[in-house]
Amino acid sequence: MKMFVVRRGKDSLESIETVEFTPNINPIEKKIISLLIRRSMYPREIAKALNIEQQKIYYHIRKMEKMRIVEVEHISRKDILTKFYRLRAPSFLLRVGEFEPVNNITFLSKKKREFLKPFVENGRINTKIVLGSPDPHGALSARARDGYYASDLTMFLGSFSSFPPKPCVVLDTEIKNLEQNMIIVGGPIVNRIAEKVNNRLPIFFKNKAIYSKLTKIFYKSDNCGIVVKTKNPFNRKKYIMIVAGIRSQGTRAAILAFLQRFDELCKGNEKNEKVYAHVVQGVDKDADGVIDFVDIIE
Template identity: 45%
Template sequence: MQIIDGPRQVTCAELLPSQMRAMTSPLATRILRLLAARPNGMYPAAIAKELREEQQKIYYHCRRMVKERILIVDHVEDARGGIARSLALRAGAFAVRCSEYTPAARTLLVRPDHAAFLAPFVHDGELHATIVVGSPDPHGPQGARSRDVHYAVDLGLFLGSFLTTPAPQSVVLDTELREWNRNLIVVGGVVVNKAAERINTRSPIFYDTHARTFRGADGTVFDGETDGIIVKMPNPFARGKWILHIAGKHAAGTRAAMLALLTHFDDICGEAPKGRIVPRSVIVRGIDADSDGIVDTVRILNKA
């Protein structure tokens, strides 16, 4: 059990009221404070010398607190034909429970900038979004097959680190998406994901299917084969709902975008006014640093 105070914590052991009596005397309290400062334990004789008290008194209180499981025997050594027991605190704090246990609600400490970027998709430890991935079967005008589906696993693990409540089934194929009146997290580009194709003309980062380039909000063109985008935008088909689009020119670009989200999250989040949900658009370029044919690092090209 832990007692948590903001970023600080201490181990805690539960005691019965009858056990607590062993630690209420002034001398017992002094022994506990001394042992708290000596996590490796102390022998009763050393405790007596440190506190300048008679050994008999120290042994009495130590025996009581060992019996009540407030102190534990840390280790044992032979000493002058006898046995010397080093004592240590069982925990850094002790508590008495006055009521029965109830189901626990996990609490996460999420940085304000992280929470602002994830809102409204994640709120109060719950997922409030549907993840849309491209179908691996041939579909669309070009009969494309998505090779981005497995990136939804990386995304799910990432989002799960911000959740305290298990999410219901939250992933659909683009060919199965019927309801747009919700928050959506779209994975994959316009060729392999019909949802991405539908929002493309409304997105601050437009993908030109003829030139095969991304065009930023300021008109800058990005034509790298491993370019990817992360766009957070209002859902143009549902008032009050939002879309997070993670995609690339090809599968390698989607990998780069997902890698950027996982490894450069602080940079992706940027700053957001407190209590407000704001759009975000980022263009990244994947780099094969070790020349094995797989994107393994990313560089952020543009943020808005």
């Protein structure tokens, strides 16, 4: 099992891989540590507990203080000036390498990190989440009804963030800069930005259905949705992710895929694992009219 030490840097969390080892320290110092790990003590008290000369204890305490193993917790001035010592920490690090930025303290496999990058990077949300407007808009004067589903997606992404995010949710009628990372929620009928990028996707919406350029298959169920990550056509240095369905229940299924099938989403399409493009299908398992389970069907 791997072990990491994590520290908070100026702009991100940083970590370094480590292993446990027992340093070659003096046996008396080991005994002092075993006492101080329980509570703070003063040198004369330590000497009495270990049945060792007080001057020897003072010597080792000063040595350990220089090594930054112990520190003064407080000073008592009741009858005589007495320094109480404690361990600086319950563990210590001998570092020879450099810390590196990490997403957060949650372990993520390489595949998961690659899938989330650059939307979540170095512990920060680095994307706009574009929702369809609930007001009539677009050529068909459509109203988006799937915006509240996005709360599950934002909470999911937030679980990988280590810092308070800046406002990142915007409506398709309000966003001006399309040359940035974007997670687009909802299909081309209810989301103008989805409409602009739709035909450039490896799996896209066509004739009220979903069509896969990878498998040449049409998917027509209203419960079907897509999760596609690809380069932003407006700026090839940035990325977009489409999380959308034929209807609102398909969008819900696409969002549920993050919560229930994230490992499979991160593997890429079965026809080409380098392409992050999937078709999902929602299932109402308990027959209450709400999608509560999702299968990845491509």
